[in-house]
Each structure stands twice: as C-alpha cells, then as structure tokens.
Amino acid sequence: MDDGTREGAEGRRIVVTGAGGFIGAALCRRLVADGDEVVGLDRSPAVADRVQATGATFRAADVTDPAGVAAAVEGADGVIHTAALVSDWGAMADFVRVNVGGTRTVLDAAQAAGVRRVVHLSSVATWGYEFRGDLASEDAPARVCGAPYVDTKTASHLLALGRGAAVVRPGDVYGPHSEPWTSRPVRMLRAGRFVLPGDGGGILTPVYVDDLVDCVVLALRHPDAGGRAVTAHDGSPVTAREFFGHYARMLGQGPVRTLPAPLLRAAALAFETVARRTGGTPDVTRQALTYITRRGAYPNSAARDLLGWEPRVDLAEGMRRTEAWLRDDGLLG
Numbered sequence: 001m002d003d004g005t006r007e008g009a010e011g012r013r014i015v016v017t018g019a020g021g022f023i024g025a026a027l028c029r030r031l032v033a034d035g036d037e038v039v040g041l042d043r044s045p046a047v048a049d050r051v052q053a054t055g056a057t058f059r060a061a062d063v064t065d066p067a068g069v070a071a072a073v074e075g076a077d078g079v080i081h082t083a084a085l086v087s088d089w090g091a092m093a094d095f096v097r098v099n100v101g102g103t104r105t106v107l108d109a110a111q112a113a114g115v116r117r118v119v120h121l122s123s124v125a126t127w128g129y130e131f132r133g134d135l136a137s138e139d140a141p142a143r144v145c146g147a148p149y150v151d152t153k154t155a156s157h158l159l160a161l162g163r164g165a166a167v168v169r170p171g172d173v174y175g176p177h178s179e180p181w182t183s184r185p186v187r188m189l190r191a192g193r194f195v196l197p198g199d200g201g202g203i204l205t206p207v208y209v210d211d212l213v214d215c216v217v218l219a220l221r222h223p224d225a226g227g228r229a230v231t232a233h234d235g236s237p238v239t240a241r242e243f244f245g246h247y248a249r250m251l252g253q254g255p256v257r258t259l260p261a262p263l264l265r266a267a268a269l270a271f272e273t274v275a276r277r278t279g280g281t282p283d284v285t286r287q288a289l290t291y292i293t294r295r296g297a298y299p300n301s302a303a304r305d306l307l308g309w310e311p312r313v314d315l316a317e318g319m320r321r322t323e324a325w326l327r328d329d330g331l332l333g
Contacts, residue, residue: 011035011036011037012036012037012077013036013037013038013039013075013076013077013078014031014036014037014038014039014076014077014078014079014080014220015038015039015041015059015072015073015076015078015079015080016031016038016039016040016041016056016079016080016082017042017063017069017079017081017082017083017102017106018041018042018063018081018082018083018084019040019041019042019047019054019056019058019082020040020042020044020046020047020048020050020051021042021082021083022173022177022178022179022209023082023121023170023173023209023212023213024040024042024080024082024083025040025050025054025177026177026209026210026212026213027080027082027213027216027217028040028051028054028055028056029054030213030217031056031217032054032056033055034217037057038054038055038056038057039056039057039059039072039076040052040054040057040058040059041059041060041061041063041069041072041083042058042059042060042061042083043060043062043063043083044060045060048060059072062102063081063083063098063102063103063105063106064097064098064101064102064105065105066105066108069105069106069109070109070112070113072109073106073109073110073113073115075113076110076113076115077115077116077117078115078116078118078119078220079106079110079115079117079118079119080118080119080121080216080220081106081118081119081120081121081160081165082121083098083102083106084098084099084121084153084156085098085099085149085152086149086180087149088147088285088287088288089272089281089282089285090148090149091148092148092151092152094148095148095149095151095152096148096152096155098152099149099152099153099155099156100152100155100156100159102156103120103156103159103160104159106118107159107160107163107165111163117165117166117220117225117226118160118163118164118165118166119165119166119167119168119216119219119220119225120156120157120160120165120168121168121216122153122156122157122160122167122168122169122229123153123157123169123170124169124170124171124172124205124231124233124298125149125150125153125154125291126142126150126153126154126157126169127143128142128143128144128150129145129147129150129287129290129291129294130143130145131294131295131296132295132296133295133296134296134297134299135296135297135298135299136299137299138229138230138231138299138300138301138302142154142157142158147287149287157169157229161227161228161229164226164227165226165227166219166220166222166225166226166227166228166230167219167228167229167230168212168215168216168219168229168230168231168232168303169229169230169232169298170207170212170232170233171204171205171206171231171232171233171234171298171300172204172205172206172233172243173206173208173209173212174206174207174208174209174318174322175208175209175210175318175321175322175325176209176321176322176325177209177325178209181206182247182322182326185244185247186247186250186251186326186331186332189244189247189248189251189253189256190251190332190333193283194244194256194257195256195258195259195264196240196241196244196256196257196258196259196292197258197259197260197261197264197265197289197292197293198258198260198261198293199241199258200239200240200241200244200256200258201239201240201241202239202240202291202292202293202294202295203237203238203239203240203294203295203296203297204237204238204239204240204243204292204294205233205234205237205297205298206233206234206236206238206243206315206318207232207234207311208234208311208318208321210312210313211232211234211312211313212232214309214311215230215232215303215309216232218303218307218309219307222306222307224306225306225307228302228306229302230300230302230303230306230307230309231298231299231300231302231303232300232309232311233297233298233300233311234311234313234314234315234318235300235311236314236315237297238315240256240292240293241255241256241258243315244256246315246319246323250323250326250332251332251333261289261293264284264289265286265289267284268282268284268285268286268288268289269286271283271284271285272285272286
C-alpha cells in the first residue's frame with residue numbers, strides 16, 4: 001500500500017469511510033468532480049441521501065465489521081479512512097473499538113484487496129495538548145495523555161504509518177457543515193452560552209475544509225506519500241478569541257465572552273460528574289477547555305515540501321464562505 005496510485009487521477013475506484021460526515025462528504029464531492037468512481041462507506045443508513053447527493057455510491061457498513069469493509073474495498077484503487085469516534089467525552093473502550101479497531105480493519109481489508117494507497121485522517125491532537133510553545137518539528141513524537149480521543153487517534157496514527165498508509169493530520173477544520181468548529185459554536189453564541197477560558201488567547205490552527213480536501217487528495221495520488229505523515233492547516237495560527245469572534249460579528253454581537261479558566265474548569269468538572277451519574281453528555285468538558293487553551297502551533301512544511309500543497313483559503317475568505325452558508329441555512333437567524 002506504499003507505492004502510490006497510477007498517474008492520471010480520473011476513473012479510479014476510491015472508497016471513503018465515514019462518508020456521511022463533514023470531511024468524508026466533502027471528499028466524496030471532490031473525487032466525483034475529478035472523475036473518480038466513489039463508494040461512500042458509512043455505518044448509518046440515515047446518511048445515504050447525503051452521501052448519494054455527492055455523486056458517490058452509498059454502502060452501509062461499520063468500519064469494525066471485517067466482512068462489510070472487505071466487500072466495500074474489493075476492486076478499489078484507493079481508500080480514504082475518515083471514519084472515527086470524535087468526541088471529548090465517552091468510554092475508552094468505545095474509542096479503542098472504533099478508532100483503533102476500525103483502522104486495523106480498514107488496513108487489513110485494503111491489504112487483502114491489493115489496494116495501492118490508503119490515506120488515514122489523523123489529527124494534530126496526536127501531539128497532545130500540554131506543550132507550551134510551537135512544535136519545532138513535525139517529527140515530534142506523539143503523546144499519550146489519558147484522553148480517549150487523543151490516545152486512540154495516536155494509536156491509529158502510528159498503526160496506519162506502520163502499515164504504509166499516507167497520514168494527514170488536519171488542524172482545526174472549519175467551513176460549511178463543520179459541527180465542532182462552525183455550527184455548534186454559532187448555536188451556542190446565539191443562545192448566550194459560549195464562553196472562552198482565560199483571556200481567549202489559546203492558539204488555533206484553522207484549515208478551511210476545501211484546503212484539507214486538496215491535501216488529502218494529493219496524499220492519495222502522490223507516489224511518495226505512503227508511510228509519511230503531513231500536517232494540514234493554513235499556516236497562520238490565530239487566537240480562539242479571534243477565530244470565534246468572526247462568528248460573533250456575523251451574529252451582530254460584541255467580543256466573545258471570557259471567564260477565568262479555573263472557574264470554567266470547576267464548572268466542567270461538575271458537568272462531567274452529573275453526566276456520569278445520569279449517563280448523559282456534559283455541556284463542556286475539561287478536555288475541551290484544555291484543547292481551546294493550547295499555547296503553541298504546529299509546522300506544516302511536510303505537506304508543502306512532499307506534496308506541493310498550498311492552502312488557498314485564508315481565514316478571512318474562509319469565514320466569508322462560511323457566513324454565506326450559515327445565512328443560507330438559517331443558522332444566523
């Protein structure tokens with residue numbers, strides 16, 4: 001799976017896991033537009049219409065189901081693995097089953113079917129949250145921190161690299177249909193429930209979804225991308241206050257509210273305690289607060305040097321496009 005795919009992108013059969021999700025659907029649209037035959041794999045039949053609207057063929061299968069995945073990837077030239085359990089709350093066993101076990105299942109099926117390139121969607125979270133300055137190199141080791149999402153994404157990242165997959169670490173992916181970085185904060189701002197810890201000076205590394213898709217497609221096609229990891233963000237880190245301030249202005253609001261970090265952490269602990277007792281989901285978690293208070297950014301030179309990738313959508317333009325979608329969708333009121 002490390003020798004790339006043939007020259008001339010058009011006409012290949014590409015399987016996208018997690019095709020009903022934000023990034024998966026965007027990849028399906030792009031690959032169909034490029035002339036590929038695309039199979040969109042997702043565990044939920046409820047997203048079939050969304051996947052088919054991209055022009056892809058929908059296939060219902062859970063990535064933890066070896067038989068279902070094997071049948072889907074038979075005859076494929078490439079597989080893009082985006083399916084994952086993405087949350088700052090949940091049981092470690094569930095994250096291990098989906099993020100590690102599902103990745104292994106996809107890699108096994110792809111190898112058995114003779115698929116020439118697998119691209120695995122990782123995360124900058126694999127470096128952990130606790131560093132206090134910019135990472136000096138993309139070769140910095142992944143870290144285990146006890147958070148189920150981080151630790152299982154790290155394990156699946158290393159597994160995919162060891163099996164010869166091309167790995168793309170996205171930054172903070174925003175744009176139309178993004179739940180964590182677009183829709184959810186807009187809803188919370190509208191409801192008066194969005195607050196940043198401290199002075200809102202935590203560092204974010206945004207990447208507009210179309211730029212991420214460009215990077216993933218390059219990793220799919222480049223002959224030397226197998227067994228390599230690259231990072232995709234726009235190269236211009238911003239504070240959380242600046243990033244979410246765009247949404248506040250779209251809503252006609254003033255600066256994003258802030259509260260002392262210890263106060264918010266105490267509140268998050270209380271939310272978590274209640275959630276454990278009731279089986280619910282907390283409104284905010286301590287992990288989410290840690291992520292939003294990062295103090296460093298990541299280099300992204302490997303994507304440029306290896307793949308020739310250049311982000312084309314800066315934050316101002318990305319937010320203009322996102323605002324148009326939010327207004328069309330009625331999310332700005």
